[in-house]
Amino acid sequence: MYQKQIKEYFRLHREELLRDISELIRIPSEKGEPKPGMPFGEFPAKALDAAGKMAKAMGFSVHDYDRCVIAVDLNDYPRQLDILAHLDVVPAGNGWSVTQPFEPFVKDGKLYGRGAADDKGPAVAALYALRAVRELGVPLKKNARLVLGSDEECGSADMKHYYAIEPEAPMTISPDAEFPVINIEKGRYSTWVRASWNQDAALPRILSARGGVKSNVVPDTAEAVVEGLSAEKLSEYAQAATDRTGIRFLIREDDGRTVVEAHGDCAHASTPGEGNNAVTGLIDFLSRIPFADSECFRSLRALGMLFPHGDWKGTAAGVEMKDDLSGGLTMSLNLFEYEEGGLKAFFDGRTPVSATNENLRDVFCARVRVLGLTPDGADVSPAHHVPKNTPFVRTLLNCYEQYSGKKGACLAIGGGTYAHRLKNGVAFGCAMPGTDNRVHGADEYAVIDELLLGAEIFTQVIIDLCS
Known part of the structure; x- marks a missing residue:
């Protein structure tokens, strides 16, 4: 009924919407040290302030939940629909070429910058959907609320705080993934594996090694410091290693020791096969x-046997699994430290609906112990599943089909969104199927036409669910 008016509205507001997204991209809203009134650091708080200012300029009421979350209400009626998006971002990372991470840039129909796709672009698209419904004068009987958080990338403590105060809405969408509808978000199995030993000074030896910056990002760089082997000698092994792994190695001597840098390609931990793990x-x-035989070197090799390079399905660990509903398990080793007294490695597993403590945790831990390493023994967190035949999900699929012209379907993903913890919450947009936005990687971008299409779809969803 409103499709023609909605499309015309976003044609007229295209540049304004891009301007507001760009303003948010310029804020480097990585999590920082807590400060008074800034529980997740200075810049996530600044991003909330900027978004709140935009919403108030549009005439909306904005409620601040202790500087963790802000909520933008369309009207004063009872809540029917919550739209959850986040304004924090992962670290900028390396390898940007089109622009600098926090300098938004438009090229070939794409808006580049950290957060353009995850999740500042979709957040602004949702804000403009609220505005479109109101300015088009659509009569409603229920309220749609946009909830903007600031800690999604680091554990979602923001939403835990919000839902300690507010009840869940009857229906919730999170535009933090892709279309059509993601009704299954895989579970998690995240655990540390450790080893410790007495210091051994026999040469040649590894003095230290480390890599990774975020628990949910496949690392693109890692570094080791070696004693007792020259850069020339280590370089003899580098080409064969590159041929095996695709990792690029830079080797140099520094103050009597040799430094090895490993360079791969980062990826989101939910899709580790799309990266090349430097660790x-x-x-x-x-x-x-051929380092000197020692307990520490044996532990390092054991870790390599537990999780060989390229084995992101958990095959060597004995936990490869899949089911028809949600697909297969993925696993990545994202944080690593090796020092003279021990090592630790953090594994991020995204688990199918069928995964349990018995068939995953216990099997993994048994394999770790056989190799002489020590697991933390964390539990499997179950998958999130909203049945696809509910009126809520069918409405979302109908709106997607109406505006995209494509067939809608329900999907399962390894990533987790704000919707994961909500009984009737799903991820919905904002990228179209097949678009690689380079989320969490260098040169992250959003396709501008897809952001506008997402805003149109969100507008129709609000109308259909709240009128």
Whole structure:
């Protein structure tokens, strides 16, 4: 009924919408040290302030939940629909080429910048959907609320705070993924594996090694410091390692020691096969070099046997699994430290609906112990599933089909959104199927036409669910 008016509205407001997204991209809203009135650091708080100012300029009421979350209400009626988006971002990372991470840039119909797709672009698209409904004068009987958070990338403590105060809405969408509808978000199995030993000074040896910056990001760089082997000698092993792994190695001598840098490609931990893990590549490289036999070197090699480079399905650990409903398990080794007294490695597993403590945790821990390492023994967190045949999900699919012209379907993903903890919450947009926005990687971008299409779809969803 309103499709023609909605499309015309966003044609007229295209540049204004892009301007507001760009303003948010310029704020480097990575999590920082808590400060008074800034529970997740200075810049996530600044991003909330900027978004709140935009909403107030549009005439909306904005409620601040202790500087963790802001909520933008369309009207004063009872809540029917919540739209959850976030304004924090992962670290900028390396390898940007089109623009700098926090300098928004438009090229070839794409808006580049950290947060353009995850999740500042979709957040602003949802805000403009609220505005479109109101300015088009659509009569409603229920309220739609946009809830903007600031800690999604680091554990979602913001939403835990919000839902300690507010009840869930009857229906919730989170535009933090892709279309059509993501009604299954895989569970999690996240655990540390450790080893400790007495210091061994026999040469040649590895003095230290480390890699990774975020628990949910496949690392693109790692580094080791070696004693007792020259850069020339280590370089003899580098080409073979690159041929095996695709990892690029830079080797130099520094103050009597040799430094090895490993360079791969980062990816979101939910899709580790799309990256090339620099940490596992470095472990593969070091494990094949004839260092002095020691407990520490044996532990490093054991870690390589537990999780060989390229084995992101958990095959070597004995936990490869899948089901028809949600697909297969994925796993990545994202944080790693090796020092003279021990090592630790953090594994991020995204688990199918069928995963349990018995068939995943217990099997993984048994394999870890056989190799002489120590698991933390964390539990499997179950998957999130909203049945696809509910009126809520069918409405979302109908709106998607109406505006995109494509067939709608329900999907399962390994990533987790704000909707994961909500009984009737799903991820919905904002990227179209097949678009690689380089989320969490260098040169992240959003396709501008897809942001506008998402805003149109959100507008129709609000009308259909709240009128």
